[in-house]
Amino acid sequence: xxxxxxxxxxxxxxxxxxxxxxxxxxxxxxxxxxxxxxxxxxxxxxxxxxxxxxxxxxxxxxxxxxxxxxxxxxxxxxxxxxxxxxxxxxxxxxxxxxxxxxxxxxxxxxxxxxxxxxxxxxxxxxxxxxxxxxxxxxxxxxxxxxxxxxxxxx
Amino acid sequence: xxxxxxxxxxxxxxxxxxxxxxxxxxxxxxxxxxxxxxxxxxxxxxxxxxxxxxxxxxxxxxxxxxxxxxxxxxxxxxxxxxxxxxxxxxxxxxxxxxxxxxxxxxxxxxxxxxxxxxxxxxxxxxxxxxxxxxxxxxxxxxxxxxxxxxxxxxxxxxxxxxxxxxxxxxxxxxxxxxxxxxxxxxxxxxxxxxxxxxxxxxxxxxxxxxxxxxxxxxxxxxxxxxxxxxxxxxxxxxxxxxxxxxxxxxxxxxxxxxxxxxxxxxxxxxxxxxxxxxxxxxxxxxxxxxxxxxxxxxxxxxxxxxxxxxxxxxxxxxxxxxxxxxxxxxxxxxxxxxxxxxxxxxxxxxxxxxxxxxxxxxxxxxxxxxxxxxxxxxxxxxxxxxxxxxxxxxxxxxxxxxxxxxxxxxxxxxxxxxxxxxxxxxxxxxxxxxxxxxxxx
Numbered sequence: 001x002x003x004x005x006x007x008x009x010x011x012x013x014x015x016x017x018x019x020x021x022x023x024x025x026x027x028x029x030x031x032x033x034x035x036x037x038x039x040x041x042x043x044x045x046x047x048x049x050x051x052x053x054x055x056x057x058x059x060x061x062x063x064x065x066x067x068x069x070x071x072x073x074x075x076x077x078x079x080x081x082x083x084x085x086x087x088x089x090x091x092x093x094x095x096x097x098x099x100x101x102x103x104x105x106x107x108x109x110x111x112x113x114x115x116x117x118x119x120x121x122x123x124x125x126x127x128x129x130x131x132x133x134x135x136x137x138x139x140x141x142x143x144x145x146x147x148x149x150x151x152x153x154x
Numbered sequence: 155x156x157x158x159x160x161x162x163x164x165x166x167x168x169x170x171x172x173x174x175x176x177x178x179x180x181x182x183x184x185x186x187x188x189x190x191x192x193x194x195x196x197x198x199x200x201x202x203x204x205x206x207x208x209x210x211x212x213x214x215x216x217x218x219x220x221x222x223x224x225x226x227x228x229x230x231x232x233x234x235x236x237x238x239x240x241x242x243x244x245x246x247x248x249x250x251x252x253x254x255x256x257x258x259x260x261x262x263x264x265x266x267x268x269x270x271x272x273x274x275x276x277x278x279x280x281x282x283x284x285x286x287x288x289x290x291x292x293x294x295x296x297x298x299x300x301x302x303x304x305x306x307x308x309x310x311x312x313x314x315x316x317x318x319x320x321x322x323x324x325x326x327x328x329x330x331x332x333x334x335x336x337x338x339x340x341x342x343x344x345x346x347x348x349x350x351x352x353x354x355x356x357x358x359x360x361x362x363x364x365x366x367x368x369x370x371x372x373x374x375x376x377x378x379x380x381x382x383x384x385x386x387x388x389x390x391x392x393x394x395x396x397x398x399x400x401x402x403x404x405x406x407x408x409x410x411x412x413x414x415x416x417x418x419x420x421x422x423x424x425x426x427x428x429x430x431x432x433x434x435x436x437x438x439x440x441x442x443x444x445x446x447x448x449x450x451x452x453x454x455x456x457x458x459x460x461x462x463x464x465x466x467x468x469x470x471x472x473x474x475x476x477x478x479x480x481x482x483x484x485x486x487x488x489x490x491x492x493x494x495x496x497x498x499x500x501x502x503x504x505x506x507x508x509x510x511x512x513x514x515x516x517x518x519x520x521x522x523x524x525x526x527x528x529x530x531x532x533x534x535x536x537x538x539x540x541x542x543x544x545x546x547x548x549x550x551x552x553x554x555x556x557x558x559x560x561x562x563x564x565x566x567x568x569x570x571x572x573x574x575x576x577x578x579x580x581x582x583x584x585x586x587x588x589x590x591x592x593x594x595x
Contacts, residue, residue, distance in 0.1 A: 049335075121397075
């Protein structure tokens with residue numbers, strides 16, 4: 001956090017609110033209300049302002065999310081190349097509706113507006129890493145790989 | 155095919171490293187520029203006829219000349235908040251040639267008397283932000299950034315700042331608000347950022363591609379660069395083409411290239427797969443008015459499109475073939491603007507979701523004849539068409555949301571009426587079939 005605060009002039013430390021919230025989310029997985037208060041203190045700002053920021057941007061989670069977040073781009077170029085059937089497939093496979101988290105807490109599935117990789121459509125991202133030129137087979141493989149990564153329950 | 159000026163280093167192994175960049179003539183322009191007076195650097199950029207590549211196409215040298223010569227801090231902000239649907243050129247620049255952007259940053263900062271530069275990158279571009287961080291680190295280690303740029307005695311710090319998912323932050327004043335740690339609400343202009351920008355100080359906000367072009371301009375000379383383009387727009391241009399073409403991607407084209415060539419020539423889009431015909435093309439990012447198949451014999455360039463009440467925007471071309479349902483395409487686009495409206499101005503905040511709802515109703519076969527009239531009346535209250543750029547909102551997102559609706563309904567009205575009359579979508583696969591199902595091969 002000190003690294004980010006040093007980037008901005010005196011009296012303007014609130015500019016580190018966005019990086020601060022990213023940091024919290026990387027550590028905790030989401031942005032709990034207490035963390036907003038801490039970010040506000042560090043950035044010489046107010047919890048109200050931090051909350052205003054945290055609720056404005058779609059990348060901050062205000063509630064716990066699944067272990068992996070799958071964002072499927074459904075904008076024009078991705079839709080033209082099959083994002084809609086891809087989503088149907090994922091919803092069925094994971095038994096979950098768009099925006100929700102699977103019962104086992106493994107996956108949160110979201111519809112996302114334009115990931116800026118339209119040349120490799122359809123595209124989805126898992127935990128902010130892009131997966132491009134998706135097919136149903138590749139999506140199946142991806143899910144299997146992610147499941148394998150997860151530690152088995154005792 | 156155009157001379158590859160901006161993309162000459164692309165898709166070569168190790169093209170991200172400073173060593174590679176220097177081996178291929180990198181940083182020579184910066185050396186040359188540091189021996190010039192800052193005002194002369196700006197004059198050269200003016201002479202090159204470089205126009206901003208972010209969407210608005212404003213002459214870059216002129217933008218720089220608005221910065222007042224005052225004491226105190228000034229800032230350069232690089233706009234890497236690439237979020238306009240169809241646009242993905244900046245991502246490629248960052249991935250393939252980040253040091254060209256670094257050199258451009260140093261050149262621009264010298265010209266503007268800037269000691270601090272922030273690269274504002276969309277939050278989703280995590281890997282690209284990491285690439286930039288690494289390139290910046292290399293530049294600090296090599297004395298290109300830091301306390302004395304190439305031993306000139308002039309200090310320059312460069313930082314990457316990640317957004318967190320908001321299309322509006324690509325608008326330059328929203329970007330500044332977001333960088334300052336607010337939600338991304340656009341500011342009223344004037345004052346323009348050049349006079350009162352980041353932290354209240356004079357600030358230039360330039361797109362990644364614009365800044366990435368500077369080393370090339372100073373390598374070949376402003377006159378030679380200007381000559382490559384048209385009277386009012388110098389150089390070559392990066393376009394990103396996606397949708398129903400055989401070879402989607404980013405290509406460097408001469409300004410004098412028509413959409414027909416970009417779509418069909420083997421070195422660019424490579425034609426439409428499956429022997430289908432082009433039905434419609436979005437010429438410059440999803441906010442540009444759509445072109446019908448018979449309107450494509452026009453250069454994909456600022457002035458040529460402006461003459462047709464259209465816009466080159468960010469150079470993002472989206473091709474839709476004859477199997478595409480235009481109602482569904484427009485619904486997708488409108489859904490995006492409804493989602494991304496920042497909520498500050500009433501016509502945009504209320505109008506964009508209203509448009510989306512009407513379009514969804516029509517696509518689902520629930521539309522009534524009065525819905526088209528209602529749709530157009532909602533759109534007109536956000537921004538009448540034409541002209542472009544005279545909306546009722548603080549920023550251009552209102553215009554951006556309205557322009558596609560006007561043009562889709564104007565040019566493909568019969569399809570909207572068919573949906574309403576038949577109470578269904580007449581297309582078997584209104585929109586997209588995945589490649590591995592074999593239908594789209």
